[in-house]
Amino acid sequence: MSMKTLLPAFRTIVVPLLAWLCYFLAGYAEGGLFSLLMAVLLMGAVMAAVHHAEVVAHRVGEPYGTLVLAVAITVIEVSLIVSLMLAGGAGTDTLARDTVFAAVMIILTGIIGICLLAGGIRFKEQVFGEFGVSAALVTLTAISVLTLVLPNYTTSILGPSYSPAQLIFVAVISLILYGAYVTMQTGRHRDYFLPEAAEISEEMHAPPPTIRDTAVSLTFLLICLGAVVLIAKSLAPAIETGVVELGAPKSMVGIIVASVILLPEGLAAFKAARKNRLQTSLNLALGSALASIGLTIPAVAMVSVMAGLPVTLGIDTKSIVLLMLSLFTIMLSFGTGRTNFLQGVVLLVIFAVYLFTTIIP
Numbered sequence: 001m002s003m004k005t006l007l008p009a010f011r012t013i014v015v016p017l018l019a020w021l022c023y024f025l026a027g028y029a030e031g032g033l034f035s036l037l038m039a040v041l042l043m044g045a046v047m048a049a050v051h052h053a054e055v056v057a058h059r060v061g062e063p064y065g066t067l068v069l070a071v072a073i074t075v076i077e078v079s080l081i082v083s084l085m086l087a088g089g090a091g092t093d094t095l096a097r098d099t100v101f102a103a104v105m106i107i108l109t110g111i112i113g114i115c116l117l118a119g120g121i122r123f124k125e126q127v128f129g130e131f132g133v134s135a136a137l138v139t140l141t142a143i144s145v146l147t148l149v150l151p152n153y154t155t156s157i158l159g160p161s162y163s164p165a166q167l168i169f170v171a172v173i174s175l176i177l178y179g180a181y182v183t184m185q186t187g188r189h190r191d192y193f194l195p196e197a198a199e200i201s202e203e204m205h206a207p208p209p210t211i212r213d214t215a216v217s218l219t220f221l222l223i224c225l226g227a228v229v230l231i232a233k234s235l236a237p238a239i240e241t242g243v244v245e246l247g248a249p250k251s252m253v254g255i256i257v258a259s260v261i262l263l264p265e266g267l268a269a270f271k272a273a274r275k276n277r278l279q280t281s282l283n284l285a286l287g288s289a290l291a292s293i294g295l296t297i298p299a300v301a302m303v304s305v306m307a308g309l310p311v312t313l314g315i316d317t318k319s320i321v322l323l324m325l326s327l328f329t330i331m332l333s334f335g336t337g338r339t340n341f342l343q344g345v346v347l348l349v350i351f352a353v354y355l356f357t358t359i360i361p
Contacts, residue, residue, distance in 0.1 A: 011044065011047065011048060011051070012048045012051050012052065012220065013048075013220060015041065015044035015045060015047075015048055016044075016045050016048050016049075016220060016223050016224045016227050017223075018041055018044075019041040019042065019044065019045040019224075019227035019228075019231055020223070020226075020227050020230075022037060022038055022041050022231065023038075023227065023230045023231050023234060026038065026234050035235065035238050038231050038234065038235055039235060041227075041231065042227075042228060042231045042232060042235065042260065043260065043263070045224045045227040045228045045231065046076070046224070046228055046260065046261065046263065046264050047263075047264050048220070048224045049072060049076065049221055049224035049225055049228060049264070050072070050073070050264035050265060050268065051217075052217035052218070052220045052221040052224065053068055053072040053073075053217075053221055054268070055209050055213060055214060055217035056068050056214055056217055056218055056221065058208050058209060059208050059209050059211075059214045064186060067182065067185065067186065067287060070265075070284070070287035070288045070290070070291040071291055071295075072221060072225070073261060073262065073264075073265050073288055073291070073292075074288070074291040074292055074295045074296065075225055076225055076228050076229065076261050077099065077103065077257075077258070077261050077292060077296055078295060078296050078299045078300075079225065079228075079229040080228070080229050080232045080233065080257060080261070081095055081096050081099055081257075081296060081299075081300060082299060082300065082303050083229055083230075083233045084233060084236055085300070085303055085304075085307075085309055085311075086303070086307065086309075092309075093309070093310040093311055093312045094250070094251070094254075094312045095253065095254060095257075096296065096297070096300040096311060096313070097148065097254070097311075097312055097313050097314070097315065098250070098251045098253065098254025098255070099254040099257050099258050099296075100147070100148070100254075100258075100292060100293050100296050100297065101148055101254070101315055101319060101323070102251075102254045102255040102257075102258035102259075103258040103261070103262060103288075103289065103292040103293070104140075104144060104148075104289050104292065104293060104323070104326075105322065105323070105326060105351065105354050106255075106258055106259060106262055106266075106351070107262065107266075107285050107286070107288055107289040107292075108289065108326045108327070108330055108347070109326050109347045109348065109350045109351035109354065110266070110347075110348070110351040111262065111265075111266040111269055111270070111285050112269075112282070112285050112286075112330065112344075112347055113343075113344050113345075113346075113347030113348035113350075113351055114266075114270060114344065114348065115269050115270055115272075115273035115278070115281050115282075115285065115344070116273070116333070116339050116340075116341065116343045116344030116347065117341050117344025117345060117348060118270060118273050118274050118344070119273040119274065119276065119278055119281075119339070119344075120339060120340040120341030120342070120343070120344055121341050122274060122276075123276050124340065125338050125339065125340050126273070126276060126278040126338070126339050126340075127278065127337060127338055128278045128279045128282055128334070128337065128339070129192055129193065129194070129279055129337075130334065130337045131189070131192040132185070132189075132192035132193040132279070132282075132283070133282055133286065133334050134334070135181065135184055135185075135189075135192065136181065136282075136286035136287070136289075136290060137286070137327070137330060137331055137334070139177050139178070139180070139181045139290060139294075140286065140289055140290055140293070140327070141327050142177055143174050143177050143178070143290070143293050143294055143297075144293060144323060144327070146170055146173060146174070147170060147174060147293060147297045147313055148293075148313060148314065148315045148319075148320075148323065149314070149315065149320055149323070150170075150314075151166075151312075151313045151314035152314040152315075152320075154166060159312070159314075160312055160313065160314025160315070160316075161310070161311065161312050161313060161314065162313060164304075164305050167301045167304060167305060167311070168301060168305060170297070170301070171297060171298035171301035171302065172298075174293070174294050174295075174297050174298050175294070175295075175298050177294060178290055178291070178294030178295060181290060181294075185287075193279070193283055194279070195277060195279045195280055232257070232260070236253075239253055239256055239257075240253055243256070248358075248359050249358065249359075249361060251358055252358060252359065255355070255358065262288065265284055265285075265288050266285075268284055269281040269282075269284040269285045272284065278339065297313070318357060318361065322350065322353065322354050322357070325350060326347075326350055329343075329346060329347060329350060330347070333346075333347070
């Protein structure tokens with residue numbers, strides 16, 4: 001077997017199995033080096049999960065492919081947040097809020113920003129379907145405000161939290177909005193999300209994987225997801241300790257968790273933008289943002305109500321300003337159906353401000 005065959009097999013099959021082995025050995029080995037090894041295997045398992053999701057996505061085609069990737073990433077996020085909530089500890093009531101808000105900001109300003117910048121530098125201008133992007137942004141704006149902003153202004157209970165009845169109601173609303181978006185994306189308006197003619201390439205016409213290969217990838221996708229959730233849960237105390245030792249606020253934990261989860265999807269979106277496939281890139285990014293908030297909040301709400309765990313969803317005033325600025329800038333950037341490097345620069349500046357004001361509030 002050649003090196004070209006061995007290396008992909010090691011990354012996508014052996015690494016997830018090593019991640020599971022490392023998790024089972026966690027009770028017998030401790031220390032900084034072992035935590036570093038677990039972190040490396042965690043990243044490897046995330047990358048392998050996205051590879052297998054891409055194989056399944058290629059089999060089912062667009063726009064179902066980007067939907068598979070978005071849901072796979074969100075399952076990782078939801079499972080991690082819920083497992084940490086059930087484990088308890090300081091700050092778990094705000095973990096869902098911090099992670100979801102971080103995911104939205106990373107996608108809207110970081111991932112989309114670098115994609116527009118890279119595509120603009122390489123191709124000067126890029127085009128995309130306005131209708132699909134507009135639908136995603138309308139849905140994302142509604143869910144973001146209802147879940148992250150509105151809790152600050154309700155009066156049933158004090159603080160930036162919903163009462164149990166309100167939490168259930170907002171969870172149902174989030175599922176309805178996300179379900180309506182997915183129905184539009186995969187149903188009668190599927191053409192809104194298909195790549196532009198200019199994006200069609202030989203790569204997109206590559207033969208789809210066989211049913212056997214798809215079944216193998218689906219199995220290893222589940223194996224990878226399980227490894228990611230369990231290892232991340234084991235590493236959570238070390239991450240929190242590191243954040244405290246650095247003197248950074250607890251919300252940095254949410255940014256770290258979201259960054260790890262979104263890294264592979266961000267790379268996929270970046271690669272698509274570099275190949276002048278901006279529609280696919282935006283489908284990946286905005287679909288992930290919608291899945292992240294539209295599925296995570298209902299899952300967290302269900303766990304909160306059933307287990308009687310407190311959950312804080314409302315973001316502070318500074319975060320509201322940054323969220324509104326990000327959504328407003330994104331809508332202006334995508335208003336003409338064409339993008340260039342300037343929109344990317346502006347979004348990345350907002351992302352830098354978000355990171356800076358999180359560390360130094």
